[in-house]
Amino acid sequence: MRTTIPQFEPYLGQEEIFQVNEVLRSGWITEGARSQEFVKRLVALTGARYVSLAPNGTLALYAALKLLGIREEDEVIVPDFTFLASATAVVLTGATPVFVDVDSATFNILPELIEPAITKRTKAIMPVHIYGQAAKMDAILDIAKRHNLKIVEDAAQGIGVSYKGRHVGTFGDFGCLSFFADKTITTGEGGAVLTNDPGLAEAHLYFRNQGRLERGSFIHPRLGYNFRLTDVQAGIGLAQLDKLAEIVEMKRKNEHFYRELLAEVNQVTFPTVDRDSERVPFRVNILVADPEKLGGFLEARKIGVRRFFYPIHRQPCFNGHNSRVSGVIQNSVRAFEHGLSLPSSARLRTEEIRYVCAAICDFFAGTHVPSR
Ligand SMILES: Cc1ncc(COP(=O)(O)O)c(C=O)c1O
Structure with a gap:
């Protein structure tokens, strides 16, 4: 690993x-x-x-x-x-x-x-x-x-x-x-x-x-x-197009494995899959109560994570002069507040996904796992 x-x-x-x-x-x-x-x-x-x-x-x-x-x-x-x-x-x-x-x-x-x-x-x-x-x-x-x-x-x-x-x-x-x-x-x-x-x-x-x-x-x-x-x-x-089918298959397989390993962790949910879309999981995403805290915990174990996109209407570069907001924006804010992207490379190995999921379980169990 x-x-x-x-x-x-x-x-x-x-x-x-x-x-x-x-x-x-x-x-x-x-x-x-x-x-x-x-x-x-x-x-x-x-x-x-x-x-x-x-x-x-x-x-x-x-x-x-x-x-x-x-x-x-x-x-x-x-x-x-x-x-x-x-x-x-x-x-x-x-x-x-x-x-x-x-x-x-x-x-x-x-x-x-x-x-x-x-x-x-x-x-x-x-x-x-x-x-x-x-x-x-x-x-x-x-x-x-x-x-x-x-x-x-x-x-x-x-x-x-x-x-x-x-x-x-x-x-x-x-x-x-x-x-x-x-x-x-x-x-x-x-x-x-x-x-x-x-x-x-x-x-x-x-x-x-x-x-x-x-x-x-x-x-x-x-x-x-x-x-x-x-x-x-x-x-x-x-060269990349030659590998696209392989990359897509691995990304799907990896996400499936994450879902399997985290299925019993009640504090973690996976975003919904829309059946009209034949999806390619661009990122392996989860929703948790405090992604910043979990992210910090995983980073300390040398696991790369990313927060979700920041709601665009709140971006410091946007203001009333160069943009407009229509209606109430809640879901975008909630996505940012709860979303975390886990390691998502096509080349992730099985033991790496197991390691990430074990770390997530430890976080929610409140137990300490020595970092590598
Ligand atoms: C949703 C979305 N739109 C636009 C872009 C911009 O693409 P690029 O980085 O190639 O300029 C990106 C990616 O970076 C993206 O994820």
Whole structure:
């Protein structure tokens, strides 16, 4: 057993090293053949008609919002329980994020709270598939249709996740993936923009490549920017995609084992699984009375843990000037107050999971276990 059990670590190996070596040897390190191949593989995996790469998930969301025409006077509805970037991508466009509460059991946006949040300024909804579990897309699509709103899905944590058999990120006008180091598969930094709309797909190609479709030309028909990735990252992405099924299986197996070992511990509950979603446990999450105290206890035993996301409406960077809160927000606050993410790597070993669960049992039994 390792001396420290990390909260998360990427699942990297010789295959990624081989890819990076090959790219460096080839002399072509910006976007090239591997990026094209990575895109093709993402199309095949997600079923989206069009995929293009982005520098990271945050800028993928920003590009998507921008291409849908979101601007200063607009509002975008965002769940209050998510990583900050869902909301800051909205702020980057000049628009106002409007925070609504989430489901107490799944932490995904509550569709019934979306409609009361809609004003004349509302232009889009951003469902987030939080912790690798799909948001209630049927209801969200229905609301968007009735109110003529755009949808940008934040599927940063959602690779491999589907809703009623369809990959997340393919329901809205755009869907965005992240390949940050803590994601199910990673390229270090990286992201992807998914859409089924040929016009939006083409607009994104111009946007991300300095306003032109071909590289090397100095004639720029449109205004565009540099939102490209590199073949070094795409090569890593290809190696990671080869392992996705294996990673997902291990993550599911690990979570199942945690659930089994902690089933008798009354002080620990696991969040609810939504049967409409084919979930990939992005994190192994538990709910306890005092996650700070339990977290400190586990950290002292060299077990890496993480608190849940801090409610966005309480973030010090947000205030009445650049955001708005709709309705009462309780579940997002409760999730933060009680949630704890346990070690969640795909490569966790059985004895490590046993060790973590034994430590949790000791904590609740009030007994002392010597730290390693
Ligand atoms: C829900 C969510 N949205 C957006 C992002 C932003 O992605 P990135 O870190 O690639 O910019 C992340 C992850 O970091 C995330 O978890």
